[in-house]
Amino acid sequence: MHRILNSLCTALNERDGDTHAHCNRVVALAQELGRHIELDSHELALLGLGAGLHDIGKIGIPDRVLHKPGRFAEDELETMRRHPLIGERIVRAIADERAAEVAQVVRHHHENFDGSGYPDGLRGTAIPLFARIVSLTDNYDAMAAPRPYHPGRSHREIIDILSGPDAEKFDPDLLHAFRHVIERSPMRAG
Secondary structure (H helix, E strand, O other): OHHHHHHHHHHHHHHOHHHHHHHHHHHHHHHHHHHHOOOOHHHHHHHHHHHHHOOHHHHHOOHHHHOOOOOOOHHHHHHHOOHHHHHHHHHHOOOOOOHHHHHHHHHHOOOOOOOOOOOOOOOHHHOOHHHHHHHHHHHHHHHHOOEOOEOOOOHHHHHHHHHOHHHHHOOHHHHHHHHHHHHOOOOOOO
């Protein structure tokens, strides 16, 4: 699966280098958190694959939406929200015994612990563990990196956001562990 992962990451890089770089940072953050909560080497490998491919579905999002410099209109938001489903289909097409498990991470990385996420509105531990980890690390990196619609935020700003009203979107145990990990991480925002 690693050769296929490399091929898909190359395709994503050709499509959108910023998304590719983001996925690489999410892998690093997710694996730091995974080691902290004592995932074994097999679990860390699956987590790394899921984190690396979490946004692969953006390959299927039209440029006018993917590269829009401002906030999305409602129809554009709906288009962007299809990327987990597109990504799931891409990953499930891989002939590998781990594909189904990795595809679940890709499909559910925008689910929220309080049930307000998408595409299925899962809540709590019904969301696969690796998807809960990717969701948290994805959000941290998305806030840290400058985007066309917001500047990169500082570590303190991100932690304040994650600890405020948005805290209910994340697994509280993982959020607690992540706050510990990110304080010492080389991936910590400036």
